[in-house]
Amino acid sequence: MAGETFKARLEPGGREFILHPGESVLNCALRQRILLQYGCRNGRCSSCKYLLIDGEVDLGNISSYSLTESEREEGWALLCQARALSDLVIREQPVADRDDAPVITPDDRRAEVVAARPLSESLWGLQLMLESRLSFYPGQFIEVEIPGRPGSWRCYSIASSPATPDRIELIVKRIAGGEFSGRDEHFTAGFKLAIRGPYGMSYLRKSDRPVLLVATGSGLGPMLSIIRSAAERQDPRSYWLYYGARTESDLILRDELRLLEQRMAHFSFRSALSAPAAGDGWRGAVGRVTQVLQREIADASPYDAYICGQPEMCEAVATLLLAKGISEDRIFRDDFFAASD
Ligand SMILES: Cc1cc2nc3c(=O)[nH]c(=O)nc-3n(C[C@H](O)[C@H](O)[C@H](O)COP(=O)(O)OP(=O)(O)OC[C@H]3O[C@@H](n4cnc5c(N)ncnc54)[C@H](O)[C@@H]3O)c2cc1C
Ligand code: FES
Known part of the structure; x- marks a missing residue:
């Protein structure tokens, strides 16, 4: 009925x-x-x-x-x-650390684009002012309704820390022809959006274990939220960020990451380029992020690992870390699956 x-x-x-x-x-x-x-x-x-x-x-x-x-x-x-x-x-199935953080009830609200800026050729930072405060855990995401397509939503991870609950930041990969990310008006100050959330289970867990963050491309967003909030709370855990990109111009927000490295006693970040351009003069790690992890992490068993970005990368990194001894329930990942395929 x-x-x-x-x-x-x-x-x-x-x-x-x-x-x-x-x-x-x-x-x-x-x-x-x-x-x-x-x-x-x-x-x-x-x-x-x-x-x-x-x-x-x-x-x-x-x-x-x-x-x-x-x-x-x-x-x-x-x-x-x-x-x-x-x-x-x-x-019922067991959920890792289910009692660690109570579910924050997801809710619908309006948001307005207050700033949008290119961070690289394809990655954009999008700042949204929300009509009401959004509580969330670092690592969670929201859904944005595609304007003019009621009921059609896209997921975007929150890159800002929960300390600014009425103003959040997203890192969006602009895809030509993409229903949300391909439209210039969505990246224009003053544009109104419907959003809902928070969602996601790859939020930062309470634990004493060192934290391994692995991301490529716009997958840096939730990692930034985790690191920014860890810096604010002066979290005593060790944080290691591995960030993979193709060329040096795709490595975004390096100045902020370096500042965070100076401010936080226990945060280090490593960037890896899979295809450094000849003129880059790149002296850092070369290869896919999995190759760098393969070289640099001998034993993954002590870590809590958070992995975000393209599904193939998430799968490859998870497989590698499992082979290096991490237990399955200490891997938290958000594969950025495309909604439309
Ligand atoms: C949990 C979760 C969190 C996510 N967080 C983010 C985030 O923080 N930032 C972000 O940019 N995206 C994120 N995504 C992906 C996002 O939700 C959209 O799928 C993406 O932005 C494409 O939406 P669109 O409407 O612009 O393109 P669509 O109209 O859905 O797709 C247009 C075309 O682009 C292709 N396409 C989709 N994704 C990609 C891609 N990454 N590279 C190349 N082609 C692609 C599709 O296959 C399709 O052919 C996340 C996805 C999930 C599931
Ligand atoms: S959450 Fe249902 S298939 Fe991904």
Whole structure:
């Protein structure tokens, strides 16, 4: 029946939440401060794959790569896409450090572009003034609705620290033809946007372990939020940032990173260029970020690792760190999956 609400129960444990019609199971859970495992929110990464013990869902528009035919038959669903057609019983899965940080209820709000500046040929810094304060953990992201396309959203990681909750910064890769990133008017002061959030599970965990941050391209955004807030809190942990780019002109915000290195006793950053231009005079590390990690990290077991950027890079770095001894539940990653493919 249209408009009917249902109930979800997580087993074991018995936690319950209400399922609203037309809203994904994941969104319903997060709005009721129930943390489930998830990543891209676009049906791409399969992080939100859960087994339905009982009940029926509309699986949504997902590929057979994200959820295979046999998984569908066995009762698995991607909860970021699935919408309830009945009450549900869902097999609960462990979430690393679930009690570390309570879920911040995601909310919708308006935002206005107050500044937009190119940081490199393709990466832009976008500052948004929010109509109301946004609480978030360093490492989380927001969604921006594509103007003129109601219900079509893009994820962008927050690069600023939570200390400025009404003014946030994003680092956006401008893609020619991209529905959000390709339009000049979206990068013009005064432009109004609808946003919602915060989302994401790759937020900085409380722990005593050294922190390894690995990013390429616009994946630097959430790492900046983590480092900026660590500097503000004078976090005693060690932070290591590995930042990969193609050429020297793609290495953004190096002056700020150097300043942070001077201000923070335990922060070091390493940049690696995969294709330094002949005239660059580059004396730093050369190669993909995985090659540099391969050379420089002998034992990854002591670290908490945060990885952000292109999915292929995230996968390669995670595989390498696992081979070097890190435990799977100490890897936190945001693969920047494209929503539209
Ligand atoms: C959790 C998460 C966090 C993200 N955070 C950021 C962020 O902080 N900064 C950021 O810039 N992006 C981020 N992204 C990616 C972002 O959400 C969009 O997918 C991206 O900006 C493209 O959107 P668009 O509307 O401009 O292009 P679309 O209209 O969606 O796509 C246009 C074309 O561009 C291609 N395309 C998409 N992404 C890329 C790419 N990276 N390189 C080359 N071609 C591409 C698509 O395949 C498509 O063919 C994140 C994604 C996720 C899942
Ligand atoms: S597939 Fe659901 S969060 Fe990525």
